[in-house]
Amino acid sequence: MAELTFWTGTMDAGKSTLALQTNHNHAARGRMGLIFTAHDRSGEAVVTSRLGLTHDAIEVTDDFDFWRHAVDALTHGARIDYLICDEAQFYTPEQIEALAKIVDELQIDVFCFGILTDFRTRLFPGAARLVELADRTEVLQVEALCWCGKRATHNARVEDGVMVTEGDQVVVGDTDDAPSAVSYEVLCRQHHRRRLTAARAQSVSLVPEPLPFG
Ligand SMILES: Nc1ncnc2c1ncn2[C@@H]1O[C@H](COP(=O)(O)OP(=O)(O)O)[C@@H](O)[C@H]1O
Ligand SMILES: Cc1cn([C@H]2C[C@H](O)[C@@H](COP(=O)(O)O)O2)c(=O)[nH]c1=O
Numbered sequence: 001m002a003e004l005t006f007w008t009g010t011m012d013a014g015k016s017t018l019a020l021q022t023n024h025n026h027a028a029r030g031r032m033g034l035i036f037t038a039h040d041r042s043g044e045a046v047v048t049s050r051l052g053l054t055h056d057a058i059e060v061t062d063d064f065d066f067w068r069h070a071v072d073a074l075t076h077g078a079r080i081d082y083l084i085c086d087e088a089q090f091y092t093p094e095q096i097e098a099l100a101k102i103v104d105e106l107q108i109d110v111f112c113f114g115i116l117t118d119f120r121t122r123l124f125p126g127a128a129r130l131v132e133l134a135d136r137t138e139v140l141q142v143e144a145l146c147w148c149g150k151r152a153t154h155n156a157r158v159e160d161g162v163m164v165t166e167g168d169q170v171v172v173g174d175t176d177d178a179p180s181a182v183s184y185e186v187l188c189r190q191h192h193r194r195r196l197t198a199a200r201a202q203s204v205s206l207v208p209e210p211l212p213f214g
Helices: 015-028 066-075 093-106 125-133 189-193 198-206
Strands: 004-008 033-037 046-048 054-056 082-085 109-114 136-139 154-159 162-164 182-187
Touching: 004 015, 004 093, 004 125, 015 033, 015 046, 015 054, 015 082, 015 109, 033 046, 066 093, 082 093, 093 109, 093 125, 109 125, 154 189, 182 189
Parallel strands: 004 109, 004 136, 033 082, 082 109
Antiparallel strands: 046 054, 154 162, 154 182
């Protein structure tokens, strides 16, 4: 029986790496797959892993019709055994429903990879629908870490060095230190709640202790 699987984790947890490994392992056994993504960091229709792996992909725009794409391909004689769907948090709920239909009606395995929650700790609509519909939701084993050493569970958005909790849900960006107006940092819940990013924690710890006497 085909399955709809949702692999999730914070940013930088290794989801795109796992997506490309999954494709590699299935392709190595002669299975035929299609790879999809939406708003990859590279800005192109490609899945990129921070470990350096990349693979061309089909870009999923809001009006992309998974069901039509799969049926058209099959009707023209293509074989499809599985779909790899990266950045699935950005897909619309209707697109996730189409993926579930592809699993059930066409017996094609669908492997989805994406983050659960946005910088405000709210579920992405695509991720929410996946949790509702997937046969299995799995959390990646590799732990992304908060600066304090605890498992990172939340994604913080940093604008010009300051953590923000308001703004558009979708702003493509990375977790690296390269200077850019918008970047992301993974944090544990406590430090996300307190808006304590690594840079802020360091600057707070550098403030000299007030002397006990005036
Ligand atoms: N130089 C490196 N050496 C070893 N592992 C690395 C290196 N750079 C990145 N990684 C691994 O790659 C992970 C990020 O992988 P990626 O697939 O891009 O994540 P995601 O798609 O979840 O954002 C990091 O958590 C880390 O485990
Ligand atoms: C938290 C959050 C993230 N994004 C964007 C930033 C990245 O482009 C992707 C996540 O990519 P990754 O492969 O998991 O590192 O999502 C966003 O648009 N809005 C957010 O709130």
